Structure formats: structure tokens, C-alpha cells
Amino acid sequence: MAEQHIRVAIVGSTGYGGVELIRLLQHHPNVEITSVISSSSSGVPISDGFPHLTNIIKRNLDGVDPAEMAERADLVFTATPSGVSAKLVPQLLEAGLKVVDLSGDFRLKDGAAYEKWYKHDAPDADVLASAVYGLCEIYGEQVREVDFISNPGCYPTATLLGLIPALKAGWIDHSGIIIDAKSGVSGAGRGTSLTTHYAEINENFKAYKVNKHQHIPEIEQVLSQESGQEVTVTFTTHLVPMTRGIMSTMYAPLLGHYSEEDFIQLYREYYKDRPFVRVRSQGIWPSTKEVSGSNFCDIGFAVDERTGRVTVISVIDNVVKGAAGQAIQNLNLMMGWEESLGLAFTPVYP
Numbered sequence: 001m002a003e004q005h006i007r008v009a010i011v012g013s014t015g016y017g018g019v020e021l022i023r024l025l026q027h028h029p030n031v032e033i034t035s036v037i038s039s040s041s042s043g044v045p046i047s048d049g050f051p052h053l054t055n056i057i058k059r060n061l062d063g064v065d066p067a068e069m070a071e072r073a074d075l076v077f078t079a080t081p082s083g084v085s086a087k088l089v090p091q092l093l094e095a096g097l098k099v100v101d102l103s104g105d106f107r108l109k110d111g112a113a114y115e116k117w118y119k120h121d122a123p124d125a126d127v128l129a130s131a132v133y134g135l136c137e138i139y140g141e142q143v144r145e146v147d148f149i150s151n152p153g154c155y156p157t158a159t160l161l162g163l164i165p166a167l168k169a170g171w172i173d174h175s176g177i178i179i180d181a182k183s184g185v186s187g188a189g190r191g192t193s194l195t196t197h198y199a200e201i202n203e204n205f206k207a208y209k210v211n212k213h214q215h216i217p218e219i220e221q222v223l224s225q226e227s228g229q230e231v232t233v234t235f236t237t238h239l240v241p242m243t244r245g246i247m248s249t250m251y252a253p254l255l256g257h258y259s260e261e262d263f264i265q266l267y268r269e270y271y272k273d274r275p276f277v278r279v280r281s282q283g284i285w286p287s288t289k290e291v292s293g294s295n296f297c298d299i300g301f302a303v304d305e306r307t308g309r310v311t312v313i314s315v316i317d318n319v320v321k322g323a324a325g326q327a328i329q330n331l332n333l334m335m336g337w338e339e340s341l342g343l344a345f346t347p348v349y350p
């Protein structure tokens with residue numbers, strides 16, 4: 001029988017992913033946050049730095065100590081920068097903790113590819129092999145009752161949910177996929193940088209990491225696995241002057257005559273038991289605000305008979321379905337609970 005209650009610790013609780021975990025977990029009936037952890041501000045009440053949490057979480061920040069975490073918690077969310085999780089997660093698993101890692105450190109099954117794209121040393125090979133890639137709608141059965149989940153990237157979540165059903169059905173050509181992706185600034189984390197500060201991004205719209213984004217190998221790894229063919233994609237990311245949200249617009253050549261209604265039927269059938277994917281009706285394309293603050297991924301289609309291509313539009317909230325929400329969805333599956341437990345948020349609109 002599934003356990004009814006779990007104690008969790010959050011490393012990186014002073015970052016956007018960590019703070020969002022704190023917000024969302026307030027609504028989870030089976031979870032108690034027993035430690036919020038910071039590598040730079042231990043001893044300080046978390047609400048000092050985050051006044052919006054006043055009277056919501058009355059805890060001082062703890063330091064990064066795996067042995068202490070094992071005393072206080074059963075599971076740790078590591079909402080830590082890439083490179084940090086690779087070293088920390090093995091210690092947590094060794095201490096007997098369950099882990100959901102939000103970073104990119106354990107997503108790529110090829111350590112050499114990780115070193116190439118992330119420019120950090122690859123994690124321990126055995127620990128890497130033990131990580132289950134937690135794209136719940138695709139790998140939900142594999143996530144059930146495991147101890148260590150690697151939470152998917154934000155762009156890959158929107159993109160993969162938008163492409164996999166059509167690719168698996170053989171409706172689109174795996175060799176001609178182009179992905180045009182846009183993200184709000186919170187996707188870059190809380191630290192300031194020249195790229196994300198107000199004067200640089202306000203009233204601006206810019207492409208970045210063109211053909212060099214670290215999510216390219218993650219997207220290709222999953223699409224190749226799901227299609228049984230080696231898939232390469234053209235993937236361009238853009239920064240948009242908004243706080244939350246990702247829109248992934250995908251273009252693929254059609255391998256037959258399929259209408260928008262055909263796509264809608266295919267995807268509704270594919271995701272029929274999945275509470276967080278909403279397939280839009282014909283001509284009602286999704287926008288980021290329509291999923292903001294929620295764990296939904298909304299998907300819409302346009303078929304162009306003139307060019308023989310389909311356009312798939314997929315939106316998520318990067319900090320919810322792209323990070324903290326999906327991490328909790330994974331926790332639910334790991335614990336044998338209902339996938340949507342504590343996650344039934346209506347989007348914040350307008």
C-alpha cells in the first residue's frame with residue numbers, strides 16, 4: 001500500500017524552482033516540508049529574503065548537509081544549478097534519500113554528451129544509469145515507485161509533449177523538424193545577468209544559444225528513443241519580456257494527408273488518461289497566459305496543405321510544468337499516489 005505522508009527537503013530553496021516548490025507544496029495533502037536549504041544563507045529565516053512567504057513557511061534556511069537531510073526528510077528536491085546536482089545527488093542517494101533532481105545533470109544518458117553540452121564533468125556512471133527520466137505523460141509507468149528521478153528540462157517538456165504522438169504515429173518526417181521556442185525570463189533563474197536585466201530585455205526579443213542550446217541533445221535523445229530512428233532537430237530559443245511561460249512552435253513535414261481534426265483526435269486519444277495535457281479544438285491556439293501558474297501543457301495544431309507541413313504549438317509555465325509542478329507530479333508517481341495530487345491549479349488569468 002502507498003505511504004500516505006512524506007517529509008521533503010528542498011536544496012536550492014532560494015531559487016525560482018525552489019521557491020515555486022514551496023508555493024505548490026502548500027497545497028499538497030501528503031507532503032510536509034521539513035527543511036529548506038541554502039548553500040549561502042543558512043540560519044536566516046527564508047521569509048527574510050522572500051517576504052511573500054511570511055506566515056506561510058516559518059523556517060530558517062538549513063545548510064547543505066546530506067546526513068542532516070537524511071534525518072529530517074525522506075525525499076529531497078535538488079533545485080540546484082547544473083554541475084552542483086551531479087556531485088550532490090550521489091551523496092543523497094547514498095544517505096538513503098529519494099531524490100527528484102530539477103537540473104540537467106542526469107538527463108543525458110551519454111556522459112560525454114553531457115560534458116560537451118553542459119561543460120561540466122559527467123556524473124558518476126552508475127548513478128546516471130539509475131536516473132529515470134521523469135516526463136510523466138510518456139514515462140509515467142517507469143516513474144512509479146523508483147527512488148531517483150531526473151526531471152525534464154522546461155523547453156524539452158513543451159517540445160516533446162508536442163511532437164511525440166505524431167512522430168510515433170509516423171505522421172511526420174523525423175528528419176525535417178524545426179523547433180522555434182520562446183521563454184520568459186524566470187527560465188534563466190534568479191541570478192542577474194546582462195542578458196536578463198530589465199534594460200536589456202524590456203521591450204526586446206532576442207534569440208540566444210542558437211544551435212548550441214543544452215536542451216538539443218535531451219530533445220534528440222527522447223525523440224530518437226520514441227521513434228526508433230536517429231532524430232536531429234533545428235532548435236532556436238528566444239527570450240521574451242515576460243516573467244513566466246514557454247511557447248514551443250514546431251514545424252514538421254507531413255508524411256500523408258492529415259487534417260487538423262486528425263491531429264486533434266490522435267493527441268486526445270494519446271493523452272486521454274493524462275490530466276495535464278489539454279488538446280485544443282481547431283483554430284484555438286494556446287497562449288502562455290492560459291497555462292500560467294498551472295501544471296498544464298496546452299497543445300494546438302495548424303496543417304498547411306500548401307507546404308505539406310504541420311505546425312504544433314505547445315505552451316507551459318516554465319516554473320510549474322517545466323520544473324516544480326512536474327517534479328511534484330513525479331513525486332506523486334514515485335509514491336504511488338494520484339498523479340495530480342496537490343496540483344489541480346487553475347491558471348492565473350488574466
Ligand SMILES: NC(=O)C1=CN([C@@H]2O[C@H](COP(=O)(O)OP(=O)(O)OC[C@H]3O[C@@H](n4cnc5c(N)ncnc54)[C@H](OP(=O)(O)O)[C@@H]3O)[C@@H](O)[C@H]2O)C=CC1
Pocket residue numbers: 011012013014015016017018037038039040041064078079080081082084102103104152153154186187188189190191318319322323
Ligand atoms: N527556472 C526554470 O524555469 C527552470 C529551471 N530548471 C533547472 O532547475 C535548477 C534550478 O533552477 P532555478 O531555480 O531557476 O535557478 P536559480 O538560479 O534561481 O536557483 C538556484 C539555487 O541553487 C542554489 N545553489 C547554488 N549553488 C549551490 C550549491 N553549490 N549547493 C547548493 N545549492 C546551490 C542557490 O541558492 P543558495 O545560494 O541559497 O544556495 C540558488 O538559489 C537549475 O538546474 C535549472 O537549470 C529546470 C527547468 C526550468
Ligand SMILES: CC(=O)N[C@@H](CCC(=O)OP(=O)(O)O)C(=O)O
Pocket residue numbers: 082102103104105152153154183184185186187188189214215237239
Ligand atoms: C530563459 C533561459 O535562459 N532558460 C534557460 C533554461 C535553463 C534550464 O532550465 O536549464 P537545464 O534544464 O539545462 O537545467 C536556458 O535557456 O538555458
